[in-house]
Amino acid sequence: MLTNDGPPTLDDVARTAGVSRSTASRAINGGLRVSPEAQAAVDDAVARLGYSPNRAARSLVTRRTDSIALVVPEPDGRILTDPFLAGTLRGVSDALAGTDLQLVLLLARPGEHPGQMARYLRSGHVDGVIVTSHHRGDHLEAELAGGKLPAVFVGRPFASDDAGLHWVDVDNVTGGRLATRRLIERGCRRIATVTGPLDMTAAVDRFAGWREEMAATGLPDDAYVEGDFTVSGGTAATQHLLDEHPDVDAIFIASDLMAEGALHALAARGISVPGDIAVTGFDDLGIAASATPRLTTVRNPVVEMVNAATSTLLTMLAGEQVPSAPLIMDAVLIEGASA
């Protein structure tokens, strides 16, 4: 029944089912205007032949690529081990089950020209984009604001007031305030923070939350060190912090990964947590629960965020107009033993 040697084509299916190519195509793509008998015959033929549509041929005429890119403009490889990114990968991948969209992973390459990724995206190789781990200076907002290519940021982009920019995020400012307030309510008064890399909005916003809460309570906001969202960075930042401000009695650390590093640093100096110094983290993606002591942290609802981002993207891909209002999830404090 197969004319050619390669994989079966739509023609083969049509011939096997005893219908025309047009009918076979319709039956395969949703079955509008197809009689039940024709539909059944085609379904049967597809199963028997093991037919799978040729993506390229379909793309050529539909002008869609049926693939979306997950963009990680993070030239530093270490961030790849971050549970946040893991959750994003998992979430996007899962959300794509049931669609026949391919997930194309686009990592910034070390030493790559900043505009290179933007150029790639512009050339129409993917139908849509999810951006995570966005950094100031990666040129992505400007590129994607045009609205030519459907895009959703996971995490507030820097130019977040640009029209036409879609994004979801957790309320990092409130999260930062909650984590800080917890320390204040504990009775701590000399409260420091280890921020994330300040070329990322998550770091900026959590830092702002700390500042706001400190100001609201009338406490000084001079004790802070910039970290990099890694364990070893957390250790280093904490050591630095302790050297500069030996009087701190609490630290809000802008990610659990860094908080873990901080706990190492504190333990190494024989400082008890929360006895001598209380600690709060941010993320609650597994690390907090297994840290010693268990971290008091703020839940970062990655799965929900990524689900929302992906379904927004899918809606845009379906051609529907989506208002570009950001979607901001609540930050919730999670009780631990560290503060």
Add this chain to the structure above:
Amino acid sequence: MLTNDGPPTLDDVARTAGVSRSTASRAINGGLRVSPEAQAAVDDAVARLGYSPNRAARSLVTRRTDSIALVVPEPDGRILTDPFLAGTLRGVSDALAGTDLQLVLLLARPGEHPGQMARYLRSGHVDGVIVTSHHRGDHLEAELAGGKLPAVFVGRPFASDDAGLHWVDVDNVTGGRLATRRLIERGCRRIATVTGPLDMTAAVDRFAGWREEMAATGLPDDAYVEGDFTVSGGTAATQHLLDEHPDVDAIFIASDLMAEGALHALAARGISVPGDIAVTGFDDLGIAASATPRLTTVRNPVVEMVNAATSTLLTMLAGEQVPSAPLIMDAVLIEGASA
């Protein structure tokens, strides 16, 4: 100069450059049989128009998709934070720079039928495959052994003696022996091991290395617990181990991630490392260096492995015959303070 409204096509380039579509195509694809003048004219036109070839159209005729899949048949999301996987992502992505191959990420979905991924791969959506985090029972070797689809495993596949299976790996058995020997040479005699998940060859082989070395020295090999290559799994396994075998004076832990968890468990019980119990790990991908104490471990050369795997795959993609001899990298002991 552009006839249509969409992105520029090869026709537009040809017309702009004043050559035929054929010549333009040749100039763009390597420039064989193209005069310098024509080449220059085409290059110029491409730059001016911002032309980027339509992948779908090209794929349709070349019968290649210009994309390769990175397959992670690991339904458990936690593994995504493993530095080994991070290194693989980074490595494959980097190795693909310069080619115009897309990297399609294929994560097993929780609850997915085991053969589903194989079916996807069979349908010709990608030109080649790199498999990592391979598990017994994921049906991947059988599927890929046929040689229809170029594939390279990072890490020995279970059916590793199947002809036509390409793979690279570190010498896990020797690595396990080295890590164990180190403990023996230290004078330890009651040496346990925390294995990885035994449905993965890396775990099986490292375990075998431990066994071999223990047997060679005439030591008993009854003290072992199966872990899962995660931090918390390492903690749990170690606690279990200590309860069952209170007399152990050394542990070879089959990954640094688990070793980190083990160090937590040991510290929690007030057991000093290496004083009371010496510890060796496996991987040396950043964790070992930042652990307290610094882990003695075995270097797992991910970057080299993935580079080798990718370039093997690229060679196969180029149509050259590649002998399916495995490529096995040396395991090297890395000095730390934990043993």
Add this chain to the structure above:
DNA sequence: GTCGGGCATGGGAGCGCTACCACAGGGACG
């Protein structure tokens, strides 16, 4: 009984590209 309007179907064009082939021109060789 006739006619209009839907629905299921098939025919055919064409998406943008590469591969094949034919051909012109020019140099090297007999």
Add this chain to the structure above:
DNA sequence: CGTCCCTGTGGTAGCGCTCCCATGCCCGAC
């Protein structure tokens, strides 16, 4: 001086699919 080959070039077919349109058909309305 003719022949051959080799290089650069353009024309054209066709990859597998979807979409538009024309066709035939059945059913209900008048």
